[in-house]
């Protein structure tokens with residue numbers, strides 16, 4: 040997306056709720072309702088990465104020494120990290136984001152900005168897209184995400200935190216002015232404890248108070264952060280969603296309103312899906328296809344994915360064959376959703392094939 044300052048963007052910020060802890064509860068439901076935390080053990084001077092809301096009630100929080108957490112909450116259940124599980128869930132969530140836009144900027148395993156200004160899903164409604172993403176992550180990954188929808192990154196991020204957990208908060212362009220005026224300065228990214236205290240001493244509690252100082256006065260008091268504070272206090276943030284990290288896959292999928300009972304019914308849908316895949320692929324540049332895959336979700340909500348090495352342009356015959364194999368895994372169950380996609384070569388594989396000076 041360009042840095043055109045007149046463009047009104049539609050940005051979604053998605054953030055999973057206590058991500059690691061949520062995945063632990065998903066995989067072991069006996070943990071639900073009990074205070075849990077993921078982190079290093081106390082006797083090895085470990086630190087808490089994530090805890091669930093039951094643990095937060097006791098004052099346990101991220102980056103806290105595990106020994107302290109145990110003291111605050113003696114019945115805290117401490118679990119070791121399972122990074123493979125977290126990474127896999129993270130990839131699944133990102134794949135869902137990419138279904139709506141190519142402009143995705145991941146901030147961490149469970150957090151990303153998505154620019155949906157040009158998206159045509161949900162008739163272009165960013166709010167509906169955010170709701171659909173939240174629902175799909177819940178259905179397909181089994182955890183909840185909160186989302187903020189706003190005309191810029193600053194407010195989208197504030198929004199995802201506003202109704203957390205499992206919440207959605209939308210700030211439309213006409214609402215920006217009133218919303219920002221009452222926004223506490225502590226909600227501004229970059230305003231930590233020290234800066235907040237300094238502001239409070241100056242009688243500045245919300246963005247409305249910040250506006251009483253002009254940009255020079257702000258720069259005098261807060262140095263290089265002054266200009267940024269001036270802009271943010273007016274709800275202005277021109278930073279584009281940065282899609283520098285290369286995507287690993289591209290896929291399209293469709294949930295059918297009537298289940299598809301046979302493989303023939305599924306294959307009938309294939310040309311349309313395949314066409315969509317080619318269209319999406321045509322908009323990307325500089326990516327080499329390495330694998331093709333298909334996904335089937337049966338009407339018992341179990342899903343299965345099959346992939347194979349397939350370089351060059353995707354072929355419909357490969358999809359057909361993969362669908363046949365995937366369908367047999369359902370033992371005759373009707374199909375609810377079909378998806379197909381490609382995985383791209385990694386950069387290291389790619390660099391071998393790209394000329395130095397194209």
Ligand SMILES: [Mg+2]
Pocket residue numbers: 054055056057058149150
């Ligand atoms: Mg999170």
